Amino acid sequence: MSVNWNRIYQQLETARRNQTVDFSPDEAAQKQQLLARAELLARRPPESSDSGEQLEVLTFLLGDETFAIALAHIRTVYPPTPITPVPCTPSFIQGIIQAHGKLYSVVDLKKFFKITAHTTPNTQTIIILQSHATGELAVSVDKIITMRSIPPAAIQPALSAANSARTDYIRGITNDPLVIIDAPRILADQRLVVDEEVTG
Amino acid sequence: MENLYQTIRSRHSITSKLVVLFLAMSVLPLMVVAGLVYNQARLILTDEVATKLTGIRSNKVILVERHFENIFAKLEIFAQSQDVLQFFNRLSTYQKTKHLANEDSFDVNDPAYRQLYSRFGEKINYFRQDNGFEDIYLIDANSGQVLFSAARKADFGANLLHGPYRDTNLARMWEQVTETKALSIVDFEAYEPNEGQPAAFAGYPVFDEQGVLLGVFAVQLSTTEINNVMQNTSGLGETGETYLVGPDMLMRSNSRFFDDSTILTKQVDSATVKRALTGQSGVEPVTDYRGIPVLSAYEPVDVQGLRWVLLAEIDKTEAYAPLQQLLSTFLIFLVIGVVVVGGLSYLISLSITRPLKEAINLTQEISGGNLNVTLQDTGRKDELGVLYRVLSDMIIGLRQQIEQITEGVNVLVASVSQISATTTQLTASAAETATSISETTATIEEVRQTAELSTEKAGQLSTEANKASHSGLEGKAAVEKISAGMSHIGNQMEAIADSIIKLSEQSQDIGEIIATVDDIAEQSNLLAVNAAIEAAKAGEQGKGFSVVAQEIRSLAEQSKRATTQVRNILYDIQKATGTAVMSTEQGTKAVEAGLVQSTEAGQAITTLAEKIAQAAQTAVQIAASSQEQLVGVDQVTGAMENINLAGAQNVESAKQLDGAAKNLEALGAQLKQTISRYQL
Numbered sequence: 001m002s003v004n005w006n007r008i009y010q011q012l013e014t015a016r017r018n019q020t021v022d023f024s025p026d027e028a029a030q031k032q033q034l035l036a037r038a039e040l041l042a043r044r045p046p047e048s049s050d051s052g053e054q055l056e057v058l059t060f061l062l063g064d065e066t067f068a069i070a071l072a073h074i075r076t077v078y079p080p081t082p083i084t085p086v087p088c089t090p091s092f093i094q095g096i097i098q099a100h101g102k103l104y105s106v107v108d109l110k111k112f113f114k115i116t117a118h119t120t121p122n123t124q125t126i127i128i129l130q131s132h133a134t135g136e137l138a139v140s141v142d143k144i145i146t147m148r149s150i151p152p153a154a155i156q157p158a159l160s161a162a163n164s165a166r167t168d169y170i171r172g173i174t175n176d177p178l179v180i181i182d183a184p185r186i187l188a189d190q191r192l193v194v195d196e197e198v199t200g
Numbered sequence: 201m202e203n204l205y206q207t208i209r210s211r212h213s214i215t216s217k218l219v220v221l222f223l224a225m226s227v228l229p230l231m232v233v234a235g236l237v238y239n240q241a242r243l244i245l246t247d248e249v250a251t252k253l254t255g256i257r258s259n260k261v262i263l264v265e266r267h268f269e270n271i272f273a274k275l276e277i278f279a280q281s282q283d284v285l286q287f288f289n290r291l292s293t294y295q296k297t298k299h300l301a302n303e304d305s306f307d308v309n310d311p312a313y314r315q316l317y318s319r320f321g322e323k324i325n326y327f328r329q330d331n332g333f334e335d336i337y338l339i340d341a342n343s344g345q346v347l348f349s350a351a352r353k354a355d356f357g358a359n360l361l362h363g364p365y366r367d368t369n370l371a372r373m374w375e376q377v378t379e380t381k382a383l384s385i386v387d388f389e390a391y392e393p394n395e396g397q398p399a400a401f402a403g404y405p406v407f408d409e410q411g412v413l414l415g416v417f418a419v420q421l422s423t424t425e426i427n428n429v430m431q432n433t434s435g436l437g438e439t440g441e442t443y444l445v446g447p448d449m450l451m452r453s454n455s456r457f458f459d460d461s462t463i464l465t466k467q468v469d470s471a472t473v474k475r476a477l478t479g480q481s482g483v484e485p486v487t488d489y490r491g492i493p494v495l496s497a498y499e500p501v502d503v504q505g506l507r508w509v510l511l512a513e514i515d516k517t518e519a520y521a522p523l524q525q526l527l528s529t530f531l532i533f534l535v536i537g538v539v540v541v542g543g544l545s546y547l548i549s550l551s552i553t554r555p556l557k558e559a560i561n562l563t564q565e566i567s568g569g570n571l572n573v574t575l576q577d578t579g580r581k582d583e584l585g586v587l588y589r590v591l592s593d594m595i596i597g598l599r600q601q602i603e604q605i606t607e608g609v610n611v612l613v614a615s616v617s618q619i620s621a622t623t624t625q626l627t628a629s630a631a632e633t634a635t636s637i638s639e640t641t642a643t644i645e646e647v648r649q650t651a652e653l654s655t656e657k658a659g660q661l662s663t664e665a666n667k668a669s670h671s672g673l674e675g676k677a678a679v680e681k682i683s684a685g686m687s688h689i690g691n692q693m694e695a696i697a698d699s700i701i702k703l704s705e706q707s708q709d710i711g712e713i714i715a716t717v718d719d720i721a722e723q724s725n726l727l728a729v730n731a732a733i734e735a736a737k738a739g740e741q742g743k744g745f746s747v748v749a750q751e752i753r754s755l756a757e758q759s760k761r762a763t764t765q766v767r768n769i770l771y772d773i774q775k776a777t778g779t780a781v782m783s784t785e786q787g788t789k790a791v792e793a794g795l796v797q798s799t800e801a802g803q804a805i806t807t808l809a810e811k812i813a814q815a816a817q818t819a820v821q822i823a824a825s826s827q828e829q830l831v832g833v834d835q836v837t838g839a840m841e842n843i844n845l846a847g848a849q850n851v852e853s854a855k856q857l858d859g860a861a862k863n864l865e866a867l868g869a870q871l872k873q874t875i876s877r878y879q880l
Contacts, residue, residue: 040751056736058729071736077729079722125726144725147732147750 054149058127059178060141062110063117066178067141068148070171073183075130076100077144080123090191094140097126104128104138107192109181113166117142134187150174205560214556215549222545226537234530241523246495249519250483253497256435257512260442261499263429264510268503271402271421272383274331279404279417287320288338288406288414291347295340306345306357317348325350334399334420339374341405341415351420355393365393370401370418377403377416385504387446388423388464398423398464402504423463427454439494439515444501444508445473452508457490468511472498476509488513495519555584559591569877571599602878609875613868620861627854634847641840644833651829658823665816672809679802683795690791697784704777711770714763721759728753 057068058077076099083095083106092111096103106126110117124140155172158179169189171182186192210216278284294312307313328336328350337355338348344361358364360371369386376384383404391399403418430442430453443462444452451466458466468489475482481499488494494513501508517524555578565573575592578585731749735742 037751058733071733074733076733077726079726144729146753147729 054151055155055180056147056149057178057180058147059145060125060127061143061145062113062141063115065115066145066176067109068150068178068180069127069129069183070180071147073129073131075128075136078126078128078138080125083140093192097138099126099128099138102136104136105192106138106140107186109139109141112139112186113169129183129187131184131187133184137187137192139186148178150178150180155180203561203564205557205564214553215546218549218552219542219545222541222548223538226541227534230534230537234527234534238523238527238530241526242520245520245523249495249514250497252435253440253483253495253512253514256440256442257497257499257510260429260512261501261510264426264444264501264508265503267425267429268385268506271331271419272404272504275402275404275417275419276383278327279406283320283323284338284406284417285408285414287316287324287348289408290316290320291338292340292414295343295345295347306347306359308352308357321348321350324348328419331419332422332425334394334422337370337401337403337416337418337420338406339403339416339418341378341413344371344374347415353393358393368392369399373401373403373418374416377405377418378413381405381413383504385506387506388452390464394420398461423453423461426452430454431456436512436514437518439518440513442510442512443468444510446509447477447507449473451489455489470496472496472511473509476500476511477507485516493517552584555580555588559584559587562591562595566595566598570879571595571602572879599880602875602880605871606875609868609871613865613872616861616864616868620858620865623854623858623861627851627858630847630851630854633850634844637840637844637847641837644836644840648830648833651826651833654829655823655826658819658826661819661822662816665812665819668812669809669816672805672812675805676802676809679798679805682798683802686791686795686798690788690795693784693788693791697781697788700777700780700784704774704781707770707773707777711767714766714770718760718763721756721763724756724759725753728756 056071058071058074059066059068061067078097078099081097081099083097085095086093086105089095089105092108094106094108096105098104104126109115121142124142125144126138126140127144128136128138130136154174156174157172158167158170166179169182169185171180173179294316295306298307298310298312308317324336327333333350335349335351335353337346337350339345339360340347343359344363344366345359346355346357349356355365355368355370360366360368360374365371368391369389370391373384373386376386383402385402386400388398388400390396400421401418402421403416406414406417408414426444430444433440433442433456436442441456442453443455445468446452446464449467449469450464451462451468453463455462455466466489470486470488472482472484472486475484476498477500479500483495483497485493486496488496493516495516497512499510501510558575562573562575573595575588575595577592578588580588728749731752732746735746735749738745
């Protein structure tokens with residue numbers, strides 16, 4: 001077996017050169033890139049044909065299904081944080097977290113909607129909901145997908161025959177299908193008022 | 201086949217032997233007992249009869265003696281009576297007056313005598329009739345003249361001294377009385393005056409007042425009285441009798457078996473008579489005067505010198521009649537016994553001989569070769585039952601043995617044919633051997649030449665071996681150099697491994713950095729989302745910001761994808777690094793193995809060199825050996841000639857073997873024939 005050492009040395013040299021190039025782009029190149037981006041950003045977004053009121057939503061995954069919540073009802077999205085469990089709470093209450101100097105109780109939406117998931121990711125993203133009437137609540141979702149604008153015409157009412165655990169809290173369904181959650185109703189739910197005593 | 205059982209002669213058969221044995225055992229003791237009983241009975245009977253006879257005899261003797269004593273007493277009384285004396289005196293006077301004393305005969309017709317006779321004769325006749333005498337005599341003592349006779353027979357008036365009757369027993373009696381002057385008696389004799397009939401006389405002397413003998417008063421004795429006594433057969437049965445015999449062995453009383461008088465006519469000369477005449481008495485069995493065997497009781501009778509014998513006898517046939525009856529009863533029982541014992545013993549013997557017959561027939565069948573026979577189990581518990589079972593076992597055993605022998609013979613026959621074939625092959629082989637030997641001889645010559653060549657080649661080999669030994673030393677040096685090189689390679693390989701491990705550690709650092717970047721991208725993403733939310737809340741004013749937020753989000757996404765790609769590349773690098781480390785490790789191990797192998801090669805080459813040196817030495821030895829081989833080959837040539845000779849002998853032996861095999865084959869056939877006799 002004979003090794004072509006020359007070829008190996010050439011390859012190594014090329015690699016070293018490539019590294020130095022990538023990690024220190026010259027000034028002109030950087031400027032060009034930034035300019036291109038600025039130009040891109042400066043472009044106005046195309047006017048949608050439907051000039052009417054559009055519903056801005058944040059889509060996310062619960063198990064294999066895609067859900068959405070109106071941005072209006074979202075205060076903020078919080079990166080995965082350790083959740084402190086609280087005893088004597090319903091099973092869908094995961095616990096409490098501290099954010100922005102406040103304590104929030106976290107609702108596991110999957111358990112809340114009784115979705116049986118095949119896979120659960122290691123980390124869950126927290127969404128903090130807000131409503132003028134009832135205050136704030138944190139819910140945990142599997143993964144944030146994106147933000148979308150949905151014309152109200154595309155929203156169809158949920159079939160009452162479906163999962164009854166959901167229908168009360170669902171605003172409607174698109175063709176995708178995308179389930180739009182009615183956040184104020186979740187916030188107004190009596191079940192979330194924890195009133196249990198530990199006995200014994 | 202002849203049935204052997206039927207050849208047994210009947211007198212040799214167990215049946216007849218058993219029957220004879222049983223009969224002998226039962227009949228012999230019976231006969232012995234019967235004989236003893238018979239003898240005893242005979243003795244007892246004899247004794248009894250003898251006692252009876254003796255009793256009767258003694259009784260009769262007494263009667264006879266009394267009879268005579270009676271007669272003698274009467275005779276004495278009458279002879280001494282006055283009447284007799286007076287009559288005698290008158291007769292003497294008459295005799296003297298007439299001078300008749302010397303006359304031969306006495307005149308009885310004289311009127312004077314008649315007067316006397318009529319005067320005294322009547323009284324004497326009375327006496328005669330009263331006492332049953334035949335006759336009464338008055339006899340003159342001096343002249344011997346018969347002066348008086350009551351019966352008036354021929355002897356009346358006769359002179360007994362000179363007359364015709366001087367020799368009669370009457371004359372003898374007169375003589376005895378006149379001599380002895382006492383009572384005298386004479387035995388019966390034929391007496392002429394009495395018409396020749398037997399007559400006996402008794403006489404008594406008559407004396408006058410002065411005691412002078414006048415004469416003799418005599419009587420002729422009657423036989424009637426004695427006969428009456430003797431012929432009284434009471435207690436003597438059918439054939440018993442008593443009789444008297446005189447010393448002349450003639451009868452003195454009548455026999456009951458003869459109508460005529462037997463007195464003095466029948467002679468009895470039996471042993472008992474003779475013995476009794478010598479004065480003995482007893483009982484003995486003898487043959488009597490009629491020639492018939494009798495039991496005879498005898499005793500002498502002595503009356504005034506009259507020596508008679510009294511015999512009481514009874515026929516043996518009558519005496520032993522009970523014995524005969526006993527004997528015939530016994531014979532009847534004997535016959536019955538013989539029949540019963542004979543029958544029983546015959547039955548017993550049948551119970552033995554019948555199974556024996558079966559056993560004999562069976563064994564005969566077996567000896568004839570028929571083993572296809574069975575013996576029914578009789579269920580007997582005795583010796584015959586055991587014999588049956590043993591025979592049964594024997595048949596089974598024989599059958600098995602014959603089968604085994606048959607198998608053996610078959611094997612033998614097969615083996616013999618194989619031997620026969622083999623010997624044929626052997627003969628052929630021997631011939632081939634002979635051929636081979638001649639070829640071998642030729643080959644040995646070639647060997648010889650080869651051996652010469654070997655010697656030469658061995659020399660060359662020695663030279664070459666020396667050269668090879670030298671080359672071996674060079675090889676050893678080269679191997680040592682290789683070992684050094686291998687060690688160097690090993691060190692280099694370790695350096696490579698260290699570098700790769702460093703590379704791996706650095707790529708792990710990169711991974712951590714990438715993770716951080718990923719985290720940042722995620723947070724940027726969330727920040728973008730939050731920014732978008734805030735922008736949305738701001739309404740129309742926030743729209744432009746919303747776009748920027750969207751862009752930031754997109755960049756964050758791209759960053760994330762880039763990190764994912766980097767992570768994949770890093771994963772590949774990690775994998776490659778692992779492979780490189782493993783390869784290096786294997787390389788190191790290969791180098792170590794190479795080192796060991798090169799060391800071994802060095803040793804092998806050293807050993808090779810040594811071996812080659814030995815080979816060189818060996819080659820020298822081979823040369824020497826080849827020289828010896830040449831000598832050996834010459835010896836082999838000589839040996840081959842011997843082998844040739846032996847081969848010829850082998851051929852001869854093989855032929856003999858062939859003959860022996862043929863004999864064996866014949867023997868096998870014979871055995872087969874012998875066994876075929878047996879039917880299984």
